[in-house]
Structure formats: structure tokens, C-alpha cells
Amino acid sequence: MKKVAFYTLGCKLNYSETSTISRMFEAKGYQKVEFEQNPDIFIINTCSVTDNADKKCKKIVKEAKKISPNSYVTIIGCYAQLKPQEISEIEGVDAVLGAAEKFRLLELLDGFAKTQETKVLASEIQEANIFNNAFSIHDRTRTFLKVQDGCNYGCAFCTIPLARGKSRSDSIENILKSAREIAQTEVKEVVLTGVNIGDFGIREGKRQERFSDLVFALDEVEGIERFRISSIEPNLLTNEVIEFVSRSRRFVPHFHIPLQSGSNTILRAMGRRYLRELYEDRVDKIKTLMPHCCIGVDVIVGFPGETDELFLETYNFLNELDISYLHVFTYSERANTRAVEMDGIVPIKKRNERSKMLRILSEKKRRKFYEENLGKTFTVLFEEDVEDGKMHGFTENYIRVAAKYDPLLVNELKTVTLTSINEKGNVEVVEPELVYESHT
Numbered sequence: 124m125k126k127v128a129f130y131t132l133g134c135k136l137n138y139s140e141t142s143t144i145s146r147m148f149e150a151k152g153y154q155k156v157e158f159e160q161n162p163d164i165f166i167i168n169t170c171s172v173t174d175n176a177d178k179k180c181k182k183i184v185k186e187a188k189k190i191s192p193n194s195y196v197t198i199i200g201c202y203a204q205l206k207p208q209e210i211s212e213i214e215g216v217d218a219v220l221g222a223a224e225k226f227r228l229l230e231l232l233d234g235f236a237k238t239q240e241t242k243v244l245a246s247e248i249q250e251a252n253i254f255n256n257a258f259s260i261h262d263r264t265r266t267f268l269k270v271q272d273g274c275n276y277g278c279a280f281c282t283i284p285l286a287r288g289k290s291r292s293d294s295i296e297n298i299l300k301s302a303r304e305i306a307q308t309e310v311k312e313v314v315l316t317g318v319n320i321g322d323f324g325i326r327e328g329k330r331q332e333r334f335s336d337l338v339f340a341l342d343e344v345e346g347i348e349r350f351r352i353s354s355i356e357p358n359l360l361t362n363e364v365i366e367f368v369s370r371s372r373r374f375v376p377h378f379h380i381p382l383q384s385g386s387n388t389i390l391r392a393m394g395r396r397y398l399r400e401l402y403e404d405r406v407d408k409i410k411t412l413m414p415h416c417c418i419g420v421d422v423i424v425g426f427p428g429e430t431d432e433l434f435l436e437t438y439n440f441l442n443e444l445d446i447s448y449l450h451v452f453t454y455s456e457r458a459n460t461r462a463v464e465m466d467g468i469v470p471i472k473k474r475n476e477r478s479k480m481l482r483i484l485s486e487k488k489r490r491k492f493y494e495e496n497l498g499k500t501f502t503v504l505f506e507e508d509v510e511d512g513k514m515h516g517f518t519e520n521y522i523r524v525a526a527k528y529d530p531l532l533v534n535e536l537k538t539v540t541l542t543s544i545n546e547k548g549n550v551e552v553v554e555p556e557l558v559y560e561s562h563t
């Protein structure tokens with residue numbers, strides 16, 4: 124029996140796909156092993172959002188060949204779709220598969236026999252028009268359930284549409300089937316993932332269903348305690364979805380909403396489909412209905428044309444907004460994007476300075492959000508990891524909680540009262556009691 128190991132870079136969507144592909148291998152009798160356990164085959168699922176992602180891929184291949192010199196190394200994922208030739212020149216790579224090929228890996232690389240030449244099987248992205256459903260299981264406390272893939276938007280800085288193709292999704296019926304399958308396992312929380320999940324419902328290029336209908340249907344799935352929406356574009360986060368989540372049985376009060384810039388000048392240059400007034404309106408709507416709701420924000424610093432004044436617009440906008448934390452990305456030039464042709468390049472040093480300022484602001488926001496929720500009672504889904512004798516978990520509104528390690532608590536939902544913020548910035552809870560009242 125051949126041994127296969129997997130390594131995933133990038134987003135929740137990549138993790139859901141690697142997990143699904145690994146189950147396909149196990150179904151064919153391969154033994155899934157850890158990266159360091161001398162496998163015969165390595166499958167490396169790549170990302171390509173930043174330059175770093177490319178460098179990481181090269182490093183992992185080198186490590187793989189050190190661990191198992193005669194192994195067969197296959198590269199899949201976004202980097203593989205965008206730069207298959209570049210990857211085929213990395214020493215030790217045996218095969219590179221594109222977005223349309225990655226789920227046919229076992230069929231296309233039958234037997235994984237080494238050849239002189241590196242196999243490059245990456246068709247044009249237009250060919251990647253099939254939706255392959257996927258979900259992660261047994262890898263982490265939470266399951267990532269893929270509901271949508273690809274994107275029809277054309278944001279000036281982004282290569283994802285070039286790496287993953289047009290927007291397409293599974294049917295609500297099929298997703299319910301996967302959710303019910305997951306409900307048969309010990310998983311308690313499912314995170315809906317995709318590229319542009321608010322655009323859910325497009326099949327064969329035509330809109331057939333709506334994201335809100337998917338949310339309504341999933342809320343009825345018995346056996347899943349929590350559904351979390353991973354990330355959703357502000358212009359696709361409807362009042363209907365916000366109102367539903369505010370009274371939902373299973374959808375948690377946590378939205379991660381990409382903003383990218385707080386300056387309308389930059390938003391227009393990026394080709395985003397909203398202005399900051401719409402974003403502010405979404406935040407107000409959420410906080411009116413769910414004051415304890417957690418709101419995470421993606422923001423890019425250093426986009427071409429971002430002067431000091433325009434950056435300050437972003438800083439002040441975020442500083443005013445009632446949000447909970449930021450994910451700060453430093454703009455990096457990506458080939459074949461519109462932004463790479465734009466004037467007004469921001470020096471790297473300035474980009475890093477701005478990134479630092481927003482990371483400090485993010486910590487300030489997170490702390491304020493945590494303080495506002497002290498003394499309140501929430502449920503926590505405790506995870507496996509232990510740090511300094513403490514185990515951790517997240518409340519439904521995404522507050523990271525620390526508690527004394529107790530093996531009985533792993534993957535358990537507990538009602539706790541938030542008491543204080545410790546030196547690590549996590550929230551301490553007192554004597555949590557196992558009062559897990561199932562509402563199934």
C-alpha cells in the first residue's frame with residue numbers, strides 16, 4: 124500500500140479540497156501519512172495570493188525531497204494554475220495539475236510512475252467550469268464546507284479569477300446532503316467557504332439559486348450546532364441574510380467582510396462594487412440587530428495611488444467604524460492584473476509603515492470588542508490545542524477563550540461567562556460547567 128502525504132497552503136477553500144482529495148486516495152487504498160513519515164507521494168496544494176506563497180511552495184518541495192528522496196511530488200492549487208511552467212522547473216517536482224485537473228489526480232497520474240519530464244497537466248482556466256464539491260473533516264475542530272468556487276468580479280489587484288475560473292456553485296440540495304453527512308460525525312461547527320460565497324447560486328453560467336436560500340435551508344440541518352459564514356462581499360451581504368442570522372438557530376453572529384480600502388477614490392481604482400457608505404450601512408445594520416456581533420475586515424495597504432491623505436481616509440474610516448478586528452494585507456504586484464499597470468506606486472517602506480499602523484489599530488479594536496463582552500455568557504467550542512496548560516476555543520461571536528486544559532472538554536460546546544482578558548489577549552472564563560443543551 125503506497126503512502127501519501129498532503130500539505131496545504133492558503134485559504135479554507137484549499138483545506139476543504141485537500142481533505143476531499145485525501146479521502147479519494149484513501150478510498151483507493153492509499154495510506155494517508157504525515158508529511159515527515161517518509162511517504163511515497165506528496166500532494167502539495169498551493170496558494171498564489173502573494174509572492175510569498177510561491178516561495179513557500181519551493182521550500183516545501185525541497186523539504187519533501189529531503190524527507191523522501193524517491194518520492195513522487197505533485198503540485199496542485201492556485202499557483203499551479205497560474206504558473207505551471209515555472210513550477211515544472213522546480214527540482215524534485217514530478218507533476219503539476221491545474222484547476223480543471225486537480226480532482227482527476229488519481230486518474231491522470233495513474234500509479235505515479237516517475238518520468239524523465241515533469242508532467243504538466245494544466246488546461247486554460249476556462250476549462251475549470253465544473254464545480255467539485257468538497258469539505259474538510261477530521262483535520263480540525265471545525266469543518267470547512269465548500270459551497271462556491273471562482274469569481275466573476277475583476278478587482279484590479281486580484282489573480283483569483285485567473286486561478287479558479289468563473290463563479291460557480293453546488294446546488295442547495297447537494298450541499299444539504301454534505302451537511303447531513305457531516306452531521307453524522309462529531310463535528311459541531313461548519314464554516315461555509317468559497318471564493319465569493321455571496322455570489323452563490325450560479326450553475327452553467329446562470330443564476331439558479333440565492334445565497335440567502337442556502338442559509339435558510341442549512342439552518343434546518345439537525346446535528347450541526349453552528350454554521351459560520353467565512354467571508355462575504357459587502358454588496359452581497361443583504362438585509363435578508365443579516366436579519367435571518369440575527370434570529371437564526373445555528374448561524375453565528377460573526378461576519379468577515381472585505382473592505383480593502385476606506386477611500387472611495389481607491390475603491391473605484393480597485394474596481395470594487397461598492398463605496399464606503401454602503402460598507403458603513405452594513406456595519407450599522409448588523410450592530411443594530413446584533414450589538415455583540417463580531418465584524419472582521421479585510422483591508423489592503425499600499426495600493427497604487429494611495430497617497431498619505433488617502434491612507435488616512437482609510438485609517439480614520441476604520442477607526443470610527445464599530446468593527447472587531449482587521450486582516451491587513453500589504454499590496455503586492457501580481458502579474459496579469461490591472462493594478463500592475465497603474466501609476467502612483469507606493470514605496471515598500473511606506474506600505475510596511477501603513478500595515479503596522481493598521482495592525483496596531485486592529486489590536487485596539489479587538490481589545491475593545493472583548494472588553495464590551497466581559498461579564499456576558501456565551502458558548503465556546505473548545506479545540507484540541509494546548510498552550511501553557513491552557514486549552515482554547517471560540518465563542519459564537521468569535522472571541523478567543525482560554526481555560527484550564529481538560530480532555531473531556533475537547534470538541535465540546537460549553538456555556539461560559541467571560542471574566543477577564545489575560546496577558547496573551549485571550550479571554551479567561553471561570554469554572555465552565557458542562558451544560559451543553561442540545562437544541563437538535
Ligand code: SF4
Pocket residue numbers: 274275276277278281282283284318319356
Ligand atoms: S471579489 Fe475581487 S478580490 Fe474577491 S476573489 Fe473576486 S476578484 Fe478577487
